[in-house]
Amino acid sequence: MSVRNVERLEGQYAALAPGYTEADEDRWVPEHGKSVYRSSFERDRARLLHSSSLRRLGAKTQVVSPDMDDFSRTRLTHSLEVAQVGRELGRLLGCDPDVVDGACLSHDLGHPPFGHNGESVLNELSSEIGGFEGNAQTLRILTRLESKRFHPDGRSAGLNLTRASLDAAVKYPWRAEEAQLKPDGTLSPKFGVYQDDMEVFDWLRRGTVGRRQPMEAQVMDAADDIAYSVHDVEDGIVNGRFQLKFLNDEVQRARVVQTTQEWYLPESDPGRIEAALSRLEASDSWMLESDSSRRALAGLKNMTSELIGRFCSAIYAATRRAHGDHPLVRHEADLVVPTDTFEEICVMKGIAANYIMASREQMPVYTRQREVISGLHALLMDTGDRFLDPQFQADYRIADDDAGRQRAIVDQIASMTDGACLEWYATLVKGQPVTNRLFA
Structure with missing residues (x-):
């Protein structure tokens, strides 16, 4: 490569995306020199793609165990789909696509075997040492267990991602004892850092105040909800757990509304949940029955695509109305999820929960x-x-x-x-x- 071409590449990557600062590129352990081919955030994404922790998600439960059928999502395929949804939504809002992509790829790294059931068991077994939480475990993996760089004193610095990428990956930026209260007055089990990982947590949160997620983490969180809300329903239909026509039965419909309320919308009126379900059913792509033929599978795939587009478009439009057209990055703005859209996403999750996660056969x-x-x-x-x-x-x-x-x-x-x-x-x-x- 000629000197002129190298200089051109260096110039191309010297400038950060609008809204990002040099501090956002900082790494816990300083690394000398920058790639002339890739930005710091592209390097972060590459480190995640090549990590063993990401590969292992291919054999970890999403909704059903990976050995039960060859269609349903695993944690890996789910993470890839979340990354696709999050990358596009984040790009439209002005986020660096690689920061959002990396957060989406890493968001489930900390999940143990057997999904949320395994997470619950490990939390009980480790209650005396601060508990277990998949999101806190993700931060531990990124900054300690999945090693690429080491501190001068010999401690692992994990993948040594940039501050922006690490902050985007922290879904719940607080410790267990700082967790929020649920409507019933008990503490939420969700937190993002163990006590013995507070050093790196304080470093990555430097300059921020309180519990606020950066915009990139909020996009990741929304993309996660959107992806699994529609894909869990798709998986359940294809593997024969239920059909959407079941919701025409009054008893089953009432049970889905109840499950949605209990699991995801405890403070919502059942009438609003029913209205959200009716709006979804009124969409042209809503598929009452699938017989597993290619045509039926194509129709089901079209339904999932249309729903993802529906949810993302509503969130994008509401966020732009609230904040204008400038790039929305880091801690400068909050994602706006319209109430109707949030309720529709929860209904999709409630359908899957009713027929799969809460079913007696499981x-x-x-x-x-x-x-x-x-x-x-x-x-x-x-x-x-x-x-x-x-x-x-x-x-x-x-x-x-x-x-x-x-x-x-x-x-x-x-x-x-x-x-x-x-x-x-x-x-x-x-x-x-x-x-x-x-x-x-």
């Missing part, structure tokens, strides 16, 4: 998953670092106290795919031949 599976994680945790607590992978074994050995050693065990379990967790349980706990099915 209860034995959930019970078995809890047994597997609890049994494996008990074994590892009894055997110390004997069976841990080398990196977690090292964390266990350098820990200053029992809490640190237990956290290393929790990190090990959380890192596992569904299949690996089942294999460890079968061979180490039960001494049985390996199987990757819960009911083989």
